[in-house]
Amino acid sequence: MKRYRYPSIPESEVTPPELFESRRRVLRGGLLLGAAAVAPGLLWPRNVTAWQGELQRQLDAGLPTVDLAGGEAPTSFRDITTYNNFYELGTGKRDPEIYAHQIVTDPWSLTIDGEVDKAGTFALEDILKHQDLEERIYRLRCVEAWSKVVPWTGFPLAELLKRHEPTSRARYVVFESIHDPDRLRGQRRSVLDWPYREVLRIDEAMHPLTLMAVGLYGESLPNQSGAPIRLVVPWKYGFKSIKSVVRITLVEERPLSSWEERNPEEYGFYANVNPEVDHPRWSQARERRIGESGRRETLMFNGYAEEVAHLYSDLDLQRHY
Amino acid sequence: MDQRTAINLFRLLVLVASSAPAFWLGWEWFFGDLGAVPGEAVVHFTGKTGLILLLATIAISPAFRFTGWVGFMAARRQIGLWAFFWLVAHMLAWMGLDQYWDWPWIRREMVELPYIRYGVAALLLLLPLAVTSFHRVRKAMGWTAWHWLHRLIYVAAALGVTHLWILTRADYLLPTLFAVVLAALVLFRIVEAAIHRQ
Numbered sequence: 001m002k003r004y005r006y007p008s009i010p011e012s013e014v015t016p017p018e019l020f021e022s023r024r025r026v027l028r029g030g031l032l033l034g035a036a037a038v039a040p041g042l043l044w045p046r047n048v049t050a051w052q053g054e055l056q057r058q059l060d061a062g063l064p065t066v067d068l069a070g071g072e073a074p075t076s077f078r079d080i081t082t083y084n085n086f087y088e089l090g091t092g093k094r095d096p097e098i099y100a101h102q103i104v105t106d107p108w109s110l111t112i113d114g115e116v117d118k119a120g121t122f123a124l125e126d127i128l129k130h131q132d133l134e135e136r137i138y139r140l141r142c143v144e145a146w147s148k149v150v151p152w153t154g155f156p157l158a159e160l161l162k163r164h165e166p167t168s169r170a171r172y173v174v175f176e177s178i179h180d181p182d183r184l185r186g187q188r189r190s191v192l193d194w195p196y197r198e199v200l201r202i203d204e205a206m207h208p209l210t211l212m213a214v215g216l217y218g219e220s221l222p223n224q225s226g227a228p229i230r231l232v233v234p235w236k237y238g239f240k241s242i243k244s245v246v247r248i249t250l251v252e253e254r255p256l257s258s259w260e261e262r263n264p265e266e267y268g269f270y271a272n273v274n275p276e277v278d279h280p281r282w283s284q285a286r287e288r289r290i291g292e293s294g295r296r297e298t299l300m301f302n303g304y305a306e307e308v309a310h311l312y313s314d315l316d317l318q319r320h321y
Numbered sequence: 322m323d324q325r326t327a328i329n330l331f332r333l334l335v336l337v338a339s340s341a342p343a344f345w346l347g348w349e350w351f352f353g354d355l356g357a358v359p360g361e362a363v364v365h366f367t368g369k370t371g372l373i374l375l376l377a378t379i380a381i382s383p384a385f386r387f388t389g390w391v392g393f394m395a396a397r398r399q400i401g402l403w404a405f406f407w408l409v410a411h412m413l414a415w416m417g418l419d420q421y422w423d424w425p426w427i428r429r430e431m432v433e434l435p436y437i438r439y440g441v442a443a444l445l446l447l448l449p450l451a452v453t454s455f456h457r458v459r460k461a462m463g464w465t466a467w468h469w470l471h472r473l474i475y476v477a478a479a480l481g482v483t484h485l486w487i488l489t490r491a492d493y494l495l496p497t498l499f500a501v502v503l504a505a506l507v508l509f510r511i512v513e514a515a516i517h518r519q
Contacts, residue, residue: 082356082357087492093356093358146358189494281436283430288358290358293360293421295421295426
């Protein structure tokens with residue numbers, strides 16, 4: 001006769017307490033977030049496609065184009081939008097395109113707070129109304145040694161920050177991405193500590209090359225490219241150019257950015273493109289330009305040394321990578 | 322179904338399962354469905370397929386112990402050689418589609434990058450196993466020597482998993498899966514050896 005065996009749950013099936021707790025946190029956070037999202041809508045009902053309307057109005061008017069990629073042809077729209085790192089939607093290169101619909105961009109508001117005189121939460125259309133958009137063609141270099149040439153539409157971050165009047169204590173600018181684990185499949189796994197966070201020095205943030213992008217190839221940003229609004233810092237590795245930004249906070253003390261927190265040896269705070277400082281696991285001397293065969297030499301500061309090298313003249317770039 | 326037919330069918334199944342990924346890859350390549358960087362997709366796909374087959378080769382012996390069916394053992398060399406084929410293809414794809422046959426760089430990356438070194442070491446360890454897989458060589462070597470030599474597959478698999486582990490950026494799901502499977506297989510062999518000794 002077979003002995004009766006008590007059914008037991010294997011250790012692997014038991015929800016770890018951190019995860020259990022985090023679920024509660026997420027639920028609580030979700031409720032709060034939901035309430036925060038609904039409340040303004042109840043108070044000030046507005047057209048949900050408001051920001052697209054404002055963006056389209058400017059795009060239709062025709063925008064000036066500034067080529068800052070040395071006359072190189074932009075990478076194809078298809079390549080730009082089907083080979084992405086956007087871990088909120090999964091860690092595969094095609095995941096962001098496949099799961100792009102999981103990002104809800106309507107309505108979108110941006111909180112600007114911390115060391116600014118004019119803090120608050122602003123509907124994206126209200127932010128766009130005050131900005132003159134332009135098209136800028138930039139090189140984009142990923143820390144994984146691939147690169148693209150991208151025609152962004154956007155406005156300098158400096159203009160936005162100035163309008164909100166940073167105080168004298170504002171030394172760093174912290175950016176935060178969308179946090180929506182109920183919808184974003186990638187945020188249900190703790191590959192990174194969500195929400196994604198990036199940080200710039202105030203002088204980097206105020207640099208005229210630093211862009212807030214809302215468009216790609218003359219249209220609104222596809223979700224996988226960081227819709228509806230994202231940062232673009234062309235002389236730094238791509239992970240600094242945070243996508244789908246919901247909050248910009250000016251601070252005096254520098255918090256860690258997401259990748260720096262994950263692995264400080266590999267992803268420094270500055271993350272300036274530098275062919276002479278290798279990633280601990282691979283070389284940064286060369287890059288693969290998407291859509292091209294062969295490899296190219298990586299340029300110092302991704303080819304923007306003339307514009308930005310002076311920001312780091314007193315830094316040892318081998319140490320402050 | 323008699324024993325012989327069953328074994329032949331199983332060997333056919335191994336043939337189909339191990340070569341089908343190549344047809345799939347060729348199809349996707351031909352129709353441009355491998356994404357913006359098809360070379361990278363080929364490198365990743367060949368590597369994963371090779372590693373899976375390597376673990377499958379190691380799993381054959383436990384499968385035989387559990388079921389007692391000799392068909393597994395009859396197909397082991399075949400699966401092992403397919404694993405070797407895929408891993409050689411992986412290295413060639415890396416050299417050609419990732420490094421574009423730039424020999425100075427290939428040499429440099431082999432010397433400087435730990436994950437490339439582990440990958441190359443794994444392949445070098447598998448080479449004598451492939452060479453000694455013929456019946457005649459095996460006979461000439463004698464069973465004990467052959468058996469000891471072929472335990473190198475565990476070292477090669479461990480190097481392969483380490484190779485994947487090191488080059489992973491943040492998402493360790495897949496390398497963890499491979500590591501757990503390999504650990505389970507090694508554990509099985511250790512326990513089995515201990516039982517036999519008693």
